[in-house]
Amino acid sequence: MNLSASVLKVVVIFASLAVLTSCVSKKKYEEAMTRAAAEKSALESALSDARAKNDQLAADFSDLEKNLSMSKEEIQSLSSTIATNNKKIEMLKDAISEAFETYDADDVKVELRNGKLYITMANSILFDAGRDKLAGESKEVIATLAGVLKDNTEMNLLVEGHTDGDPVKIHRSQYTDNWGLSVARASNVVRELEANGVAPSRLTSSGKGSTQPVASNDTDEGKEANRRTEFVIAPELDGLYKMYKSEFANVNGDN
Numbered sequence: 547m548n549l550s551a552s553v554l555k556v557v558v559i560f561a562s563l564a565v566l567t568s569c570v571s572k573k574k575y576e577e578a579m580t581r582a583a584a585e586k587s588a589l590e591s592a593l594s595d596a597r598a599k600n601d602q603l604a605a606d607f608s609d610l611e612k613n614l615s616m617s618k619e620e621i622q623s624l625s626s627t628i629a630t631n632n633k634k635i636e637m638l639k640d641a642i643s644e645a646f647e648t649y650d651a652d653d654v655k656v657e658l659r660n661g662k663l664y665i666t667m668a669n670s671i672l673f674d675a676g677r678d679k680l681a682g683e684s685k686e687v688i689a690t691l692a693g694v695l696k697d698n699t700e701m702n703l704l705v706e707g708h709t710d711g712d713p714v715k716i717h718r719s720q721y722t723d724n725w726g727l728s729v730a731r732a733s734n735v736v737r738e739l740e741a742n743g744v745a746p747s748r749l750t751s752s753g754k755g756s757t758q759p760v761a762s763n764d765t766d767e768g769k770e771a772n773r774r775t776e777f778v779i780a781p782e783l784d785g786l787y788k789m790y791k792s793e794f795a796n797v798n799g800d801n
């Protein structure tokens with residue numbers, strides 16, 4: 547029974563009592579009045595509770611509106627932060643492209659993918675065939691990259707080693723497969739970056755072996771393309787979060 551029906555019931559009871567007063571005993575009349583008064587009191591209590599719940603719902607809805615409004619501001623602030631970060635990535639791309647402008651495009655490729663910056667270097671400019679140690683002018687190549695990265699402290703760098711599908715030959719006693727060789731190459735590149743001033747906390751090395759080819763391993767040209775080192779540059783998440791919180795504080799006028 548809803549509240550309106552209950553109120554109507556009380557009204558009917560009192561009306562009926564007025565009619566029946568003359569034909570019922572005083573005791574029964576008083577009992578009926580007591581029951582009616584008790585039900586009326588219960589209904590008044592239920593009505594008060596309903597009003598209190600309605601007020602609470604209204605207050606909750608108001609808080610929800612405020613929170614939704616705040617979320618919009620946060621989204622705008624975060625969007626601004628991401629845009630700023632994307633601009634930094636673009637500027638870093640230009641700086642690295644300029645630093646390696648004298649290199650052949652097949653040796654050093656710089657491109658943006660999914661909000662990250664990828665620098666792909668052919669193994670021919672970093673390692674001798676089948677070897678895990680940096681060779682020739684490779685240290686100069688790494689030093690050139692480190693020179694640009696040192697000024698971008700909000701960026702992390704993942705160094706990935708990639709091989710072709712041929713089994714390991716020269717280092718068979720040390721590496722049973724291409725996984726080990728690719729990890730060793732990536733780790734040696736990371737050590738050289740650190741030696742050139744890039745903070746080690748920003749560096750991670752990873753070996754992919756032959757699992758992510760960019761060309762067919764059925765041809766010499768394809769194998770050469772697959773033997774590569776990739777540098778994946780992305781924003782340091784704590785730095786991005788701090789930047790976002792700072793911008794949001796400014797939006798809300800916090801000190």
